[in-house]
Amino acid sequence: MQEKKQGNLIDRKEFYGNLTRLAFPIALQSLMLAAVAAGDALMLGKVAQDEMTAVSLATQIQFVQNMFLMAITGAGAILGAQYWGKGDRRTLEDVFHMMLRYSGIVSVLFFLACELVPGLLMHIFTHDAPLIAIGSSYLRIAGWSYLLTGISQCYLTMMKVSDHVKPVAVVSSCAVLLNIGLNAVFIFGLLGAPRMQARGAALATTISRIVELILCISISMGASYIRPVWSRFLKLQRQLRSDFAKQCLPLMGGSLCWGIGFTSYTAIMGHMGTDAAAANSIAAVVRDLICCMCNGIGSAAGIMVGNKLGAGQLELGKAYGIKLKNMSYGIGFISTALVLAVTPLIVRMVLLTDQAREYLMGMMVIMAVYMIGRCVNTVTINGVLDGGGDTLFDMYSLIVCMWLIAIPLALAGAFWLHWSPLAVYACTCLDEVGKIPWVMLRFRKYKWVQDLTR
Numbered sequence: 001m002q003e004k005k006q007g008n009l010i011d012r013k014e015f016y017g018n019l020t021r022l023a024f025p026i027a028l029q030s031l032m033l034a035a036v037a038a039g040d041a042l043m044l045g046k047v048a049q050d051e052m053t054a055v056s057l058a059t060q061i062q063f064v065q066n067m068f069l070m071a072i073t074g075a076g077a078i079l080g081a082q083y084w085g086k087g088d089r090r091t092l093e094d095v096f097h098m099m100l101r102y103s104g105i106v107s108v109l110f111f112l113a114c115e116l117v118p119g120l121l122m123h124i125f126t127h128d129a130p131l132i133a134i135g136s137s138y139l140r141i142a143g144w145s146y147l148l149t150g151i152s153q154c155y156l157t158m159m160k161v162s163d164h165v166k167p168v169a170v171v172s173s174c175a176v177l178l179n180i181g182l183n184a185v186f187i188f189g190l191l192g193a194p195r196m197q198a199r200g201a202a203l204a205t206t207i208s209r210i211v212e213l214i215l216c217i218s219i220s221m222g223a224s225y226i227r228p229v230w231s232r233f234l235k236l237q238r239q240l241r242s243d244f245a246k247q248c249l250p251l252m253g254g255s256l257c258w259g260i261g262f263t264s265y266t267a268i269m270g271h272m273g274t275d276a277a278a279a280n281s282i283a284a285v286v287r288d289l290i291c292c293m294c295n296g297i298g299s300a301a302g303i304m305v306g307n308k309l310g311a312g313q314l315e316l317g318k319a320y321g322i323k324l325k326n327m328s329y330g331i332g333f334i335s336t337a338l339v340l341a342v343t344p345l346i347v348r349m350v351l352l353t354d355q356a357r358e359y360l361m362g363m364m365v366i367m368a369v370y371m372i373g374r375c376v377n378t379v380t381i382n383g384v385l386d387g388g389g390d391t392l393f394d395m396y397s398l399i400v401c402m403w404l405i406a407i408p409l410a411l412a413g414a415f416w417l418h419w420s421p422l423a424v425y426a427c428t429c430l431d432e433v434g435k436i437p438w439v440m441l442r443f444r445k446y447k448w449v450q451d452l453t454r
Contacts, residue, residue, distance in 0.1 A: 009319040019300055019324075025169035026160065027296025031289065032169075032176035043187045043201070049278050049352065051198050054134035056281035057125040057270055058198075060263050061139060062146055065110040067259030068252065069150050072102045073157040075248035078386055079240075079452060080161035081303045082310025086453045091240065092226050096158050097233050098244050103150030114143025125263075126270045126277070134198050141202035145209040152209065155216035158226045161303055171215045179208035239454065247391055247452075254394035261402040265428040268414050269421065275352075276421035279359035282350055283425075287367055287374075290338050294331050294375040297324070301383030309388055310453050318449045321384040325376075325443055332375035339368040362422040366429055373432030380439055388448030397438060401431040 076099040083092045113121060118139035122132040159168045185193050186200025196203065220227040269280040301324040308317035343364040347357055381394050410427040413419035 009316050010323060015304075015320065015323065018304055019297070022160075022165055022300035022303055023296040025165040025296075026299045027292050028169040029156075029172040030295040031292040032172045043183055049274065049356070050130055051134060052350075053274060053278050053281055054122075054131040055138055055198050055201055056284070057131065057266065057277070058122060058135035058138045058142070060125060060266050061110065061114060061121050062142070062149070064259050064263055065106065065146055065149070067255040068106045069103055069153050070259075071248055071252035071255040072099055072106070072150075073153050074251045074255075074382075074386065075099075075244055076154070077157050077161050077299075077302060078247050078306060078389060078391070079243060080158065081306030081387065082451065082453050084161050084163070085307035085310030086312075088453065089226070091237075091453075092158075092162065093229050094232065094236060094240055095244065096154065096226055096228060098236060098241065099154040099157065100151065100228060100233075102248075103154050107147050107150035111143050111147040114139040114146060118143075125267045128274065131274075138198045138202045141199055142205055145202075145206040148209045148213050152213045152216050155213075155220055159216075159220070160299065161306075162226050164225060167219050171212060171219065174215060175208045175212035178211055179204050182207055243452065243454070247389060250391035250395055251386070254391065254398055257395055257398035257403060261398065261407060261431075264407055265410065268410050268424065268428070272414055272421045272424065275356040276359055276425075278352055278356045279363055279421070280425065282346065282352075282360055283363040283367055286339065286342065286346055286364065287371075290335050290342075290371060291374060291378070294328070294335065294378045297327070297331060298378040298383035301379055302387035305384055305387035305448075309449065309451050312451060314449050314451065317388070318446060321388070321443075321448065324384055325380045328376045328379035329372075331379065332372035335371040335375050336368045339364060339371055359421055359425075363425050366422070366426050370429035370432055373434070373436055376436055377432055377439055380443055385443065385448045388450055389452045390442075390448035390450075393442050397435050397442075398431070401435040401438075405434065406431040 076095050079095050080092055083095065118136035119132055121139060122135040125135075126132060156168050156171065159165065182204035183201055185191055186196045186203050187198075189195030189200075193200075219225065266280065266284070270277045301321070305317050305321050305324070308314075308320055343361065346364065347360055350360075352360065381397070385391070385393060406427055406429075409430065410424050413424045413427055
């Protein structure tokens with residue numbers, strides 16, 4: 001009854017107009033980024049299974065880096081959306097400064113790790129010497145792209161929260177199309193280029209990141225864009241720094257719990273043999289492609305709810321959150337249907353052994369069920385709850401569902417109980433589906449309905 005009453009507050013034309021305007025470009029950006037991983041997997045899969053598997057394992061390093069960057073830019077997006085709704089441009093610029101400082105530090109650290117100890121990083125995910133050698137050569141080149149990623153992500157986040165989502169999609173699309181084109185050139189040695197295989201994929205990624213950052217800086221020179229004010233770059237308000245930390249630290253905890261947990265899943269599957277690792281690599285690419293829709297709506301949800309709450313329209317922000325939470329179930333079932341529909345095509349497209357192909361078929365069916373939980377939680381937790389500053393819950397839920405249930409089960413199944421790779425893979429999918437009831441209980445407490453601006 002309460003949810004129906006809240007729904008009456010919504011101007012449907014405005015709601016769906018804003019949702020489409022925000023979600024579509026962000027979903028397109030997410031799709032473009034996932035397309036790079038898909039392109040790497042498909043092209044390297046045509047070269048050799050080991051090349052594809054090694055690069056998939058090596059990119060887990062950037063995945064961990066992205067967890068730090070997601071927390072930093074996520075805190076910036078939460079505060080930025082509310083201050084944009086309030087109309088406070090100066091404070092929004094200071095939020096941008098904080099994102100740039102912290103993201104820059106993280107990017108430098110990951111760059112140095114990739115350049116100095118790539119073999120040690122690869123050893124986390126596999127003991128197979130050929131895979132370690134291939135992955136290390138990839139990381140030494142790709143590490144340069146990790147140096148630039150944090151800066152460009154700050155620019156793209158500011159564009160999203162300040163009503164410039166279309167340029168975000170344009171920049172990401174240009175970078176990804178360039179990446180895919182250069183992948184083909186350097187992996188296969190086209191147009192007179194050397195045939196570099198895995199190292200070619202790394203070089204393509206690095207060049208595309210350079211272009212992406214140049215585009216971000218160039219576009220942000222426009223008068224209506226938020227950009228750094230260098231005279232104030234080091235002069236940050238103490239209160240704003242505290243507000244940023246209150247949002248960033250829980251997000252950091254949640255991101256690391258999720259990111260390291262996902263990396264642990266990859267490491268566990270990597271230690272179950274090259275066939276299981278190869279099948280898991282392809283399943284991960286498909287998962288990321290299908291999740292683009294819920295990622296776009298989840299990001300749009302955070303911005304829409306944050307705008308209304310920051311403008312002081314708490315009841316309307318609450319109504320938006322309820323509407324978006326309800327929509328997440330429909331998105332989940334659509335994603336499930338998509339996974340099942342593309343499974344036969346995916347299994348035929350990639351060069352795999354018979355055993356790896358059998359594993360991939362089973363993983364896709366398991367993933368179809370997982371998608372319901374993934375979509376509901378992405379929109380509800382990472383969108384609505386985070387948009388209102390309720391960032392601690394994500395960390396709590398991940399500690400319980402992922403670290404106390406899913407990961408111990410997967411470890412026990414893989415190393416002590418000697419379960420099949422499919423049974424272990426199913427354990428890695430338990431956390432998203434299992435925490436839906438808990439998420440709904442948290443949502444209905446409405447602690448996320450708050451104005452964070454000062």
